[in-house]
Amino acid sequence: MKSVSQIRKRTALIFLIPVTLVLLSSALYPLISTLYLSLTDAELENFLNPNYVGFINYIENYEGMWYGVLADSLFWNSVRNTLVFSIFSVSLEVILGISFALIMLIENKLKWFVRAAVLIPWAIPTIVSARMFEWMLQDQFGIFNYMLIGMGILEQGKAWTTDPQTSMIVIIIIDAWKTSPFVAILVYAGLKALPNEVLEAGKVDGTNGITQFYYIIFPLILPAIAVAIVFRGLDALRVFDLIYLINAGSKDIMSMTVYARREMFEYSHFGFGAAASTMLTLIIGVIAVIFIQRTRLHKLDEME
Amino acid sequence: MMMKKTILSFFISLTFLFSFNATAIELNFAQGGGSQGQMTMELTAEWEKKTGHKVNFLEMPASTSDQYVQYKTWLSAQNSDVDIYKVDNVWAGEFGTQLIDLKPYLDEQLEIMPNVLSAYTTAKGEIIGLPYSVGIPMLYYRTDLLEKYNRDVPETWDEMTATAQFIQDKERAAGNDKMWGFVWQGNAYEGLTCDALEWVASHGGGMIVEKDGTISINNPNAAAALDMAAKWVGTISPEGVIGYKEEDARGIWDQGNAVFMRNWPYAWSLSNKDESSVKGKFDVVELPRGPNGKSTSTMGGWGYAVSKYSEKQEVAVDLVKFLSNRDAQHATIAEYSMPPVYIEIYDNKEHAETYSLLPLLKGPSQALLPRPSAQTSGKWPQVTVAFYTAAHEVITGKKDGTTAVAELEAALKKIKGKGW
Amino acid sequence: MKNRSKEDEVADININTVNKYFGDVHVIKDVSLDIKSQSFTVLVGPSGCGKSTMLRMIAGLEDINSGTISIDGQVVNDLPPKQRNIAMVFQSYALYPHMTVFDNMAFGLKLEKRSKDEINERVNEAARILQIEDYLQRKPKQLSGGQRQRVAIGRAITRKPKVFLFDEPLSNLDAALRVQMRVELAKLHNELEATMIYVTHDQTEAMTLADDIVVLDTGIVSQKGSPLELYDKPNNMFVGGFIGSPKMNFISSKILSKSSDATEVDIMGMSKISVPKMSASSSEGDSVSLGIRPEHLVVNGDSDGSWESKVFVVEKLGDVTYLYLEKEGEPLVAETEGHSEIKVGDTVKVGFPSGRCQLFDSSGQAFK
Structure with a gap:
């Protein structure tokens, strides 16, 4: 006669089977087939029947020249773009998100309006907001240039989204605009969870707005911020739609995903593209592991 | 309840009856939307009436590069569900091996303009697509402004630049500070490849990769051509031109704020609409030439191709021939204003009444140069990216022409690898 | 009397006709109080009576709608908590969870930008007084409830405030700990003389703790006095019923006759008693409430008035036994010896010593 807990465990396992199957087939299978593809010479003609070629797609020396993903300066350029984009946009989003969360805390008649306004950028689909910004930043008809020229800051309209010097900054700003609400919500939840009496004790001890934030509020919402950074960081490393929509061909903002896609689908270098995809997965994976390690260690200290 | 069941089964059998026309074949046709898509659908409806077959149109995304990607995916998966593809002339070379040779079936289509048909012909002489329109880029110019300042229609790039600068300065001095000299397509995309190829070829700088596969781009004429364009940015062209595609340039032209525009024929009828500020005030001429070359227009245009994996090839070929024969051209030219592919139609006086551009196109149609996609076969996407990236770097001031073409040659060699 | 530096001086508090509204609800109604320096004053009352609100208004955590509060002669209505020189111990301790015990106690001083030496000295002294020196480097979540409570008190001590405010600090502790902490708080008061x-x-x-008790009843001061004053001479039924456990018994009664120094009332129809208390505004025939504490009733013995009934609950506590006697309305509770043999169902006679009886008129006011 099985004990109650044994029966429970078995039931749990049985319930887990369908989920595991779905996960394995939808996530594991493509992962493995991409890995396999990266070791073949698959192109348009032989896609259904490629040949195994080992690590040629990753790195190869032919007649004195280096070929392969790891030898492609464009690949490393896109890695650099992705990292720059991720670091700056996540930082900006955290700062904006915290600010919005603090604003959302203010109790007044406009509270519902402020909250809706804060959430709207996130609710708008990327393609809509990308086009919106494109039009606002357009050099001849865009409102942004119109205002700058009117204020005398610029003489002619600037092509913000295609100018190599400004396109990355523009992308970062659009992304921060779009996703700060996400950070704001996480931080807001953290703020709401702050025990009010602790803040009052702070007031009694003599905090003003700034010291209260620095000594009490900020350390206590750090876990929420860490969660936001992990999520946003992983999203940012995977960025595709915004960059593709604004300027798919530009070298200055090309991210790893845009690079991989171009190799795969525009050049039909399925093997090479798969290798690029594998590399980008590896890079993101390593960064993710390092980051989660650090934040969890940080949390362990507090949670004990 | 019995009554309901009877009625239901009656209707079900009716639908079966209607869908079961044993002799009618159903074809799947992949094409982008827009007015050209509209035109194809109208012509196809005629064919459906005539033959009793049915055609399903699979509407593709608006962006041609997205269509390209989708077609590639289908073809590499040997998808037998799609029978006919509407293809850009550049893709023909690349998809060649996946499309059937139409040559054995053609009759009057063999009389299509040879330079146009050549873009759809593989190195082995197979005709893998039938063009129905050809894109002939031209120089649009403001007749009123040239007259006002007593300037001739330019024949060389230098003349165009000088006239553009002159008129722009005068107009701005007179208070019209939104006026620009020349608008074109400078964004980093396939369109820039077209514009830049025109500059290079008309300077005698070759066509990037010659017909025999030689990489010819690294030469002083080509470098000079790119440097010339770089000088336009911020002087006679707005700085934003480095981000313009066709519609951006046309937008400025349409508002009356450009003296010259380089664009495709589609802009002709749009600029003559009542809402346009330039209605009746402009004309077209072939593109200018450089000191060592001839006027060049990069060939555009679309055609129809039949998939090698289609299971209804005979019927598909029939439709494709129908859509590209002379009758089809005559039927649609007035309404859709597209340059035709049979040379004698350019002389047709009747059509010229509704499509005023028609006779003006004849000259430029002889200056057509297809992009080197056939000789670079499957690697054209990489070649065009390398080329337009290099051109973009020159016009944004990152590199000068000489450095750019030298580096481009190295890049192309790497792409060529073991062979085209 | 300790030698005090200027900083160590503690203050009087004057509360003058203070009113407080939460929205439309009038929670503090024209309250005036004087609290002497160095006294231990307890604000007591049932939930919702306004005592915490009052405390928070003194602290500066709630606004005052009208009236003034002065600390040490200075009106503090518009001053933030920091500038009132007060320290508060919260019911939930409100320790800074991310700081060590040391840092918790040092925080206020750090904000005042005091020197490291001074901070060390003050924190260590407070830790010594409260016997938490061993925990200085721990974080709050590593401490038990009682330990946290001490840290909260320690945080108040280091600030050397003019007034200490305690908001139900012992409510979250278990019974034994509560008793222990009560003793400690009394000791603390003596030692700091604050x-x-x-x-x-x-x-x-x-x-047990107070020098003065202030009983609050839905926003007004019901009575203020020393503990024994409130016990022996409650001004009204509310205070009478609130102070003392188990509660004072209230018996509906009627004035049978008045004299110059006593009032005769009837005890549930069974007997009458002449209570040496007077009220000018009452007359014969008026309804009154007779109040008598369980511990003053004489069980099965003789006294001035008496009454009989059946026992239906017997509570044995070891040192005392409580008998619950059936009567109209609430049962009568009488206290008797711990080893009493009385059991449920027995009929018991209770005696009412007239000197211990209280009389309250129909509006609850006590006869004096």
């Missing part, structure tokens, strides 16, 4: 204002709903804490 002004302390203490809020609780527990009348035992009030009775």
